[in-house]
Amino acid sequence: MGIAERKEKQKQDIKKMILDASMKLFVEEGFDNVTIRKIADLIQYSPTTVYLYFKDKNEIFFYLHQLGFEKMIELNQNLAGIANPLMRLYKMGENYIQFGMTHQEFYDVMFIQRAPMECLSTMENCEWSAGDTAIGSLRTLLEECMDKGLIQKAPVEVVAMAIWGLVHGMVSLAIRDRLIKIIPQEQLVKVMHQSINWLLGTIDTSIKPN
DSSP: OOHHHHHHHHHHHHHHHHHHHHHHHHHHHOGGGOOHHHHHHHHTSOHHHHHHHOSSHHHHHHHHHHHHHHHHHHHGGGGTTOOOHHHHHHHHHHHHHHHHHHSHHHHHHHHTOSHHHHHHHTSSSOOOHHHHHHHHHHHHHHHHHHHTTSSOOOOHHHHHHHHHHHHHHHHHHHHTTSSTTTSOGGGHHHHHHHHHHHHHTOOOTTOOOO
């Protein structure tokens, strides 16, 4: 490994240390209590070093939110082998719930905290590529379901936002312990299936929710 490669590896290692430390502090102390100095102290570097890699705390959490989307995309790789698009839609919802329940801190940064969006608004192109890819996949899947007559035709944007809002609401309530007395965690997927069926006005009896 040459000098340039070693320097680049060191930069990436330090950047990863900063992101890991930021997430650890976020989990332990909450977003508002995380400071650049606390992050620097945890990785045993100066705050100046942190600022060499990120301009502020919002930018750090923007990169954490990007990492969260990468994890979600990996989880959705199992959709490709499902031929029935309606079943694929259900599985996408299951994956969303699974991700939210098992990666609650990432979910919080991706969909609840304002910091990533505040950082995005200051960027030159201001394009939310991660979010656009996620909602784009849902729109494409809904179009396929409509084209095959599995669900009633309707404005795709409206249906996509309704489904996302429905599943997001369930996950957000669940990870804040708002559903525990109403819907046990193990029933979330079943209720999600039923809710989507109700929302789309279709019951496909060939698909059995878990």
